Amino acid sequence: MRLNKRLAAAAGGGVLALASIVVSNFEGTELQSYRDAVGIWTVCTGHTATAQSGQVKSPQECAALLRSDLGAALEAVDEQVTVPIAVETRAALVSFVFNVGAGALKNSTLLRKVNAGDIEGACNELPRWVYASGERLRGLVRRRAAERELCLKGVRNADTPGAVARDDHSGRFRWFDLATG
Numbered sequence: 001m002r003l004n005k006r007l008a009a010a011a012g013g014g015v016l017a018l019a020s021i022v023v024s025n026f027e028g029t030e031l032q033s034y035r036d037a038v039g040i041w042t043v044c045t046g047h048t049a050t051a052q053s054g055q056v057k058s059p060q061e062c063a064a065l066l067r068s069d070l071g072a073a074l075e076a077v078d079e080q081v082t083v084p085i086a087v088e089t090r091a092a093l094v095s096f097v098f099n100v101g102a103g104a105l106k107n108s109t110l111l112r113k114v115n116a117g118d119i120e121g122a123c124n125e126l127p128r129w130v131y132a133s134g135e136r137l138r139g140l141v142r143r144r145a146a147e148r149e150l151c152l153k154g155v156r157n158a159d160t161p162g163a164v165a166r167d168d169h170s171g172r173f174r175w176f177d178l179a180t181g
Contacts, residue, residue, distance in 0.1 A: 016070050018091035022150065023070065023098050026143040032056050038133040045069075046098065069098060076102035082115045089119060089154030092126070092147040099143065100129060119158075123151035 027046035033055035036042045041051040044062035047069055057065070073094045080102070081093070093114075097105050105111050110125035126148040130140040 015074060015087055015091045015094060016067075018088065018150065019070055019073070019094035019098065020066065022091070022095040022143075022146055023066070026095075026099075026139065026146070029059075029062055031059070031062065037137055037139070038135075070094060073097040073102070076105065080105055080111055080115075083117055085114065085119060086154030086158050088157060089123065089151045092123070092151035092154070095143075095147050095150075096126060096129070099140075104129075120152065120155050123148050123155060126151060 024045055029045045030043065033041055033043040033051050033053060036048075040048050041053060042048050043051040043055045043065075044057050045066045047062075047065040049069070074090075076097050077090060077093045081090075085093075093105070096110075108125070110122050110129075113119075113122035113125060126144045127141070128144075130136050130144055132140065
């Protein structure tokens with residue numbers, strides 16, 4: 001199924017469902033560890049934290065690693081984004097953080113724009129992140145285009161959010177999906 005159709009089908013499932021579709025589409029899943037395009041040991045669906053030479057994982061182990069890695073990316077997005085954003089925009093940022101890391105988001109113009117309320121401007125920063133080890137990678141160009149499209153869909157759908165945030169009076173927002181409360 002094409003990426004757009006898979007995203008549309010997952011839209012009702014929330015942030016992690018959407019992010020999982022994007023990440024899985026661009027990362028693929030390999031049960032045996034390998035070196036990625038820039039030489040980093042990777043296993044399963046883009047998992048790098050504990051990957052090493054010679055690892056072999058089961059599909060169930062890979063699914064658990066993906067859930068854990070996406071959860072960590074979601075947590076990083078929620079800690080750093082200080083304004084309410086739509087489900088699609090949040091999912092795009094989770095995919096982005098999954099790929100580049102929370103530290104890259106923390107110091108980015110993208111995050112500054114989001115937190116200033118310029119969500120569209122933030123989405124338009126994504127295509128700048130297409131380099132790995134100084135090399136422009138075609139796969140990252142395609143991934144950032146998909147993330148940008150999803151991010152902008154959140155801007156277009158901002159009038160009918162699928163998730164909302166409540167200010168917890170500490171300057172942060174506590175997110176919850178409308179479908180699950």
